[in-house]
Amino acid sequence: MIRKSGWLVFIVFVGALLALVYLLAGPAIRVGMVYSLEKAVGAEVNIDKVSLQLAPLAVRINNLQITDAAKPSHNSVSFGHASAALEVWPALLGYYVINELTVDDLHYGAERASQGDVYRQPAANGEKVDLAQLLQVDLPDADELIARANLQTPAKAEALKQLALNEQQQLKQLQQQLPGKDALAQYQSEIKALTDSKITNATDLAAKAQQLQQLKDKLTAEKASLEQITQQLSQSKTALSQAVAELKAASKADYAKVQQLANLSDGGLAGISQILLGELWGERISQLQSLYLLAKPYLPDSLPQGGTNSPAEPEVVLPNRILPLPTQPYPDFWIKTARINWQLGGGEATIALKDITAQHQLINRATQFSLDVKQLPQLAAFSLNGDFAILEQMVTNLNWQLDGLNLQPMTLGHGDTAMDLVAGLLSSSGKLSLTDNQIAQQANVVLKAANFNSSANKYLQQLAGLLNQQQQIPFSIAATGLVSAPDVSIRSSLDKLLGDALLGEAKQKVAAYQAELQSKLNSQLQSGLAGQQDWAALLTQQDSQVSDISASIDTMLDAKLADVKDQAKDKLKDRLLKKLDTKKSDENNDSN
Amino acid sequence: MLTLVAKILKVLNSQASPWQIGWAIALGLFVGILPFGLLTLLIVLVVCLLTINLSTFIVVWGLTEGLMLLFAAPLERLTWQYAQNDSLLQLLANTETLQLLHLHHTLTLGAFLLGAILLLPIAWLSKTLVMQYRTRVMNSVQQWKIMQMLKASKLFDLYEKLN
Known part of the structure; x- marks a missing residue:
């Protein structure tokens, strides 16, 4: 019943298996990654080489390029080298604990050597936050201002x-x-x-x-x-x-x-900057909702999700790779440290992350991240740091400091109310706290050395003149409440100045409108009331x-x-x- | 393909004990439905140490791996549904050995239970079928025209070589 050569056969088998894994794991991972990424992005993905290192256990990826489906001549993301060092014992237990993840030479939107294939046309994505769009302000005309003033x-x-x-x-x-x-x-x-x-x-x-x-x-x-x-x-x-x-x-x-x-006046009605920018900032803030939605599946069931009171519907629970154990030694995935070297716009950005996971209660720490950008042609410095944790609630804290963002020439508004911003430097600092879907944000934005060109509208000419005289135009922006519909307050010490200039036309229109309304009403009233008195x-x-x-x-x-x-x-x-x-x-x- | 058929015929017509073939089929099936891991190596070790027919084991392992491409997803869903048991989850959480065997993985647990349940019946059924084949079918199969044709073909040469 016992095979005498059993051990020998087994050792040969395991040895052959290890050799096979060592030789084929790299190509197999490469094929798997290309297949999964292409399926996800709908465009050609190229990976030069994936190699497996046994001691310490690590995967190294060389030259990955993901074609931008919207612009096949460019990559959406590409990097030169990436390596992930895996811890062996957790890996034997089936948990992916990565000691160190490094990504070097990361590019966003770099040009490809040859055009990539597109398998699926991208859908219009309204979730992207575009800085140019963020700064694109439509100056309202007088009628619009009257409408926004919500007259009774x-x-x-x-x-x-x-x-x-x-x-x-x-x-x-x-x-x-x-x-x-x-x-x-x-x-x-x-x-x-x-x-x-x-x-x-x-x-x-x-x-x-x-x-x-x-x-x-x-x-x-x-x-x-x-x-x-x-x-x-x-x-x-x-x-x-x-x-x-x-x-x-x-x-x-x-x-x-x-x-x-x-x-x-201070403390009075919302300022002109609120009227100009409030709605826009609110819309931008509400895009952070996508962050909440991304993390929502990981939030404990006992938490109010999304703040809706709709009756709970039976949710289809998809099987997870690992069963929901009451206690587990490691998170399903945990990247202890990650460093990403990002090449952008002629400069370099370094992103450092610690403890990336969705199960923060298991490691009892929050995910920490920081981004440092220095000496770009269009930006003097930008630093961002914060932490993120899904515990009893999803909590995100964020601080940023942006200096000397060189604004590209742009047109604010259109038609009669168009005003050109020829040049300007933007600086901003602020902090943001997101707890589940509740946001609290405070920011200071300063526009320095702004040079505006006026249009034919005399009030905007006046406004452009006034703005050009200012050494800096400060804004203080606060947002609170639901991230999907935040209550935004924007103040500026220049509110009165802006108000006088911008509302000059509006004031006249309001006065004319009121006079017309008053006379119409008076005549209507008089006829109505006179008849009534006669009767x-x-x-x-x-x-x-x-x-x-x-x-x-x-x-x-x-x-x-x-x-x-x-x-x-x-x-x-x-x-x-x-x-x-x-x-x-x-x-x-x-x-x- | 020809090699595969030749191997099966060789084993069925050989002097190997029906039990050795039965266990090879059952353990081949077991290891085939399991995702590759420590459990797989343990079963392979058992097969190597015991006089279980290796050819049959490897052939059945390969065939079952193919079948699992179809059945892995339903088995995973089924396990997820029925494994939400507090005492089972507690046991898995507290026993590192079970985690080392990946039994806290949905598909591994489902496959292990299914394989363990099917092991004995499949082994017995396979043994019985091999015995039935040898007593009732083997001789008449040898007389079939198709077998004569096969004997005259490349397959027969291969068969002879293996013998």
């Missing part, structure tokens, strides 16, 4: 107009319900006819009393509807006067807002007339009923007297 008057004016229209329609309907002069005269004549007529007997009395009662009922109904109309009118009057008051208040507030906008007066008059009529009807009815009774009494008295006289004469005749 037009809305209130429209509301009042609508209300006045509705009330006028109601008034017309009410007018039709009112008793006309003819109807009132008819009532009067009928009453007069009844009161002037003579009552012949009891039946006649009853009939006329009934007629009088009917007339009285009709008049009472008319009176009730009149009261209702008066009440409705009163309500309309209140609503209209309230809307007028609101419009006047809004107009006043807007005027104050525009004034404040034009005469900026109110008419109704009051009619109301008093009806009251008079009603009172006179009551009096007349009372008076007539009293006369009828007297008439009846007189008639009875006459009859009795007559009867008495006849009886007396008969008695006298009998005694004679």
Whole structure:
């Protein structure tokens, strides 16, 4: 049962295997990398050589080039040499712990010796942060500024107009319900006819009393509807006067807002720089959302992800290479130190990273990174450092210092509001903290030696002149809140200067707009309110007339009923007297 | 391909014990479904030390490696789904030897369990089939025209050489 030569066979087998691995691992890794990278980027990937070193265990890659799918004559990324030294024991356990990763001669966008093949056209990518685009500012014209100032008057004016229209329609309907002069005269004549007529007997009395009662009922109904109309009118009057008051208040507030906008003071309304740059900076900041989304799958489940309150949907969990052990000796991957030497724009940048992993709780440290750029033709110095950790929350801290970025000539705005920036040096320092999707950022940006060329617009000419006189134009930028929709505040000590110049045109337009609006509204109001007053007066008059009529009807009815009774009494008295006289004469005749 | 068929025929028609062939098939299958690692080397050592038929083992290993290109992904998904057991994960976390054998890797664990479950039945079934072949089929196969043709071909020369 036991093979005597078993050990020998096994040793030969393992030896042959190791030799095979040593000889073929490099080419195999190279083929695997080219295949995976080409699949990922959709363009030709070239690797000259991949070699495996056994002691210490390391992989070395020579001359990697990844074609830029959007521009096949250039590489998106390329480097001369890269090496990764792997720790053996963790590797035996199946964890990739890389002691040192070095990338030398890294280029971004270098030209290729020959055009690369493109297998998949790249999709338009809106996530890229482009510095030129960041500095591209569209100067708003006066109309746009008015729009951004969020004036309330037009809305209130429209509301009042609508209300006045509705009330006028109601008034017309009410007018039709009112008793006309003819109807009132008819009532009067009928009453007069009844009161002037003579009552012949009891039946006649009853009939006329009934007629009088009917007339009285009709008049009472008319009176009730009149009261209702008066009440409705009163309500309309209140609503209209309230809307007028609101419009006047809004107009006043807007005027104050525009004034404040034009005469900026510290602590007042958002400055002109906020209006110019606020939205733009907010958009740029929100691009950091992609960083959060990248790390989101690694965040613990107990954390609120994305701040949404939508009900939890069952997520499809894809199998991981390693099972989720309660404790594990190493992270799935961990690069202890990495150094990248980046050649860019005629200069050199050094990126140093420590402890790159997505499982920071296992090493109890944050990933640290720093970038140093010096003496580029277009940039004096740039340094950036920070740390990043996914623990109970994803926390990123970032500090930067940028000096002397030589700005390329650019045009700000377009058309009438175009202004050319011919030259300028940009410096900036700041810090940023991102906790999950909450951002807190503070930055100072200074534009030095700026040279602006003005357009035909006289306000921009004035602005360019003012800006050119400044030795430096400082901005202080703060952003807080959700990274996808940050609350951005931008201040500049030049806000008042900029405001006076830029808002000059806007101020005039606002004033003209207000005057026009005011006159229009006034005429509308006057017609609406005048009509309303006429109606109110008419109704009051009619109301008093009806009251008079009603009172006179009551009096007349009372008076007539009293006369009828007297008439009846007189008639009875006459009859009795007559009867008495006849009886007396008969008695006298009998005694004679 | 001809060499492969010749090897199989040689083994089936040889004096090798059916159990040796059965275990070779079962262990070849086991090692074939496992991702390469320490476990693979351990199984190879067992095969080398015991008188298990090496030719059959290597042929089955190669064939199963090919099959795993199709079945690795479903097996990995299945293991991930059923391995979320606290005591199992705790055991794997606390035992470095198991980690050294890569049993905390989803696919390795799944393949190891599947191989271990199939080992005995496959060995027994293979042994039975070899015995059945030798008693019932081998003689008639020798009489088939196709076998005569094969004997007259290059294959027969090869077969003879191997013998």
